[in-house]
Every structure is written in structure tokens, then in C-alpha cells.
Amino acid sequence: MNLDLFDDALEPPPARQDLAPGAVLLRGRALAQAPQLLAAAEGVMAAAALRHWLTPGGRRMAVAMTNCGPLGWVSDARGYRYQSRDPLSGQPWPALPPVIAELAVAVAEEAGYPSFRPDACLVNRYLPGTPLSLHQDRDEQDLRQPIVSISLGLPAVFLFGGLSRSERPARWPLQHGDVLVWGGPSRLAFHGVQALAPGRHPLLGEQRINLTLRCAG
Ligand SMILES: O=C(O)CCC(=O)C(=O)O
Ligand SMILES: [Fe+2]
Numbered sequence: 001m002n003l004d005l006f007d008d009a010l011e012p013p014p015a016r017q018d019l020a021p022g023a024v025l026l027r028g029r030a031l032a033q034a035p036q037l038l039a040a041a042e043g044v045m046a047a048a049a050l051r052h053w054l055t056p057g058g059r060r061m062a063v064a065m066t067n068c069g070p071l072g073w074v075s076d077a078r079g080y081r082y083q084s085r086d087p088l089s090g091q092p093w094p095a096l097p098p099v100i101a102e103l104a105v106a107v108a109e110e111a112g113y114p115s116f117r118p119d120a121c122l123v124n125r126y127l128p129g130t131p132l133s134l135h136q137d138r139d140e141q142d143l144r145q146p147i148v149s150i151s152l153g154l155p156a157v158f159l160f161g162g163l164s165r166s167e168r169p170a171r172w173p174l175q176h177g178d179v180l181v182w183g184g185p186s187r188l189a190f191h192g193v194q195a196l197a198p199g200r201h202p203l204l205g206e207q208r209i210n211l212t213l214r215c216a217g
Contacts, residue, residue: 022184146183
């Protein structure tokens with residue numbers, strides 16, 4: 001009997017995993033701050049309600065979204081873009097909560113991006129059955145800045161592919177408190193999220209909230 005093999009099978013996944021050059025998954029990195037992150041996200045959602053953007057082609061996006069920070073990501077018939085005001089209210093987006101910004105900057109540094117300056121935080125809400133189809137994040141001005149993505153609530157399967165849509169993506173299970181960072185040679189990697197499986201999270205209930213921080217402007 002190979003005891004080494006047996007032990008390996010029982011070990012949890014490593015805390016840090018490289019997905020691709022420039023792309024790192026830090027498991028549980030946001031776990032300790034999760035209640036504060038969630039409270040901050042709830043404040044944002046109370047000030048700028050979740051909504052379903054229309055794609056430029058007129059289709060309602062499955063993921064409900066809102067933003068905080070100086071810039072927010074919006075989509076409508078005119079296209080995808082960042083803007084400083086919430087089109088629903090005409091008001092500036094809620095401020096980026098320091099607990100979110102500070103974690104994102106610290107994690108970016110740990111992942112090899114020491115000068116991350118986030119000015120946009122997208123809040124995504126997934127309910128069971130909600131997918132996010134494969135896409136690139138390329139509406140930002142400075143593609144040298146990475147993306148930091150914090151998962152809260154129900155688990156999800158993140159799809160991380162290559163620089164062409166045709167490349168078959170790898171599947172990475174994401175749990176509450178996991179943080180992903182991608183940039184550098186992976187900055188324009190295609191990625192998405194599989195339809196959320198039904199379930200109930202003790203803190204968030206039947207949903208997954210994802211906070212994605214970027215330098216957009
Ligand atoms: O929810 C996620 O994990 C990914 C979100 C994402 O790719 C995006 O908002 O552009
Ligand atoms: Fe994305």
C-alpha cells in the first residue's frame with residue numbers, strides 16, 4: 001500500500017494555485033474578512049440596486065449587477081463601457097468600501113501585482129441556474145493592471161480558458177472566500193462561470209456574490 005498516495009488524496013487543495021501564467025487562485029484568502037465584505041456589499045446594493053443590464057444586442061443579462069467606486073461597468077444598446085454615474089439614478093456610484101479595496105490591493109500584491117489601483121468594483125449576483133458566459137474583460141484602459149475577483153456565498157465553477165475563445169477552458173471550483181487574480185499574460189484570457197447549482201449558504205442564503213475589482217480609467 002502506498003501511504004504517500006493515500007495521504008495526498010486526503011489533503012485539501014493547496015491554498016495557492018497557478019491557473020496560468022499571471023493568474024493565481026488564493027483559496028480562502030477572503031474568508032476572515034467575509035462578514036465585513038458582505039456588509040460592505042450590502043451597503044452598496046442598498047444605495048445602487050442590483051439590475052440586469054441589456055446587452056448591446058438587446059438581451060437581458062442573467063447575472064444581476066451593480067457597482068461601487070469612481071467608475072462602474074454598464075451595458076446597454078450603446079455598448080459596454082465604464083461610467084462615473086449610475087444610469088438608473090444619475091448619481092455617482094457608491095464609494096468603494098475600504099475593506100474591499102484594501103483586501104484587493106493586498107491580494108494583488110501577493111499575486112505579483114504590487115501597484116494595483118482599483119477604481120471600479122463590479123458587484124455580481126448569481127442565483128441558482130445563473131451562468132456567466134465565456135468572455136474577455138477588455139473595457140479597461142490599462143491592461144497592465146490585473147483583475148481581482150472575490151467569491152462570496154454559494155460555490156461556483158469558474159471557467160478559465162486561453163486567449164482565444166476556441167481554447168477549451170479549465171474548470172476551477174470556487175468557494176466562499178476564494179480570491180482569483182489574473183493579469184499580465186493572462187489579462188485577456190477568456191473566462192466565465194457555470195450555471196450556479198442550487199444550495200444554501202449559511203451567510204448569504206441561495207446566492208453567490210462576486211466582487212470584481214479593476215482599474216478601468
Ligand atoms: O463571477 C465571477 O467569478 C466572474 C465575474 C466576471 O468575470 C466579470 O464580472 O467579468
Ligand atoms: Fe469577466
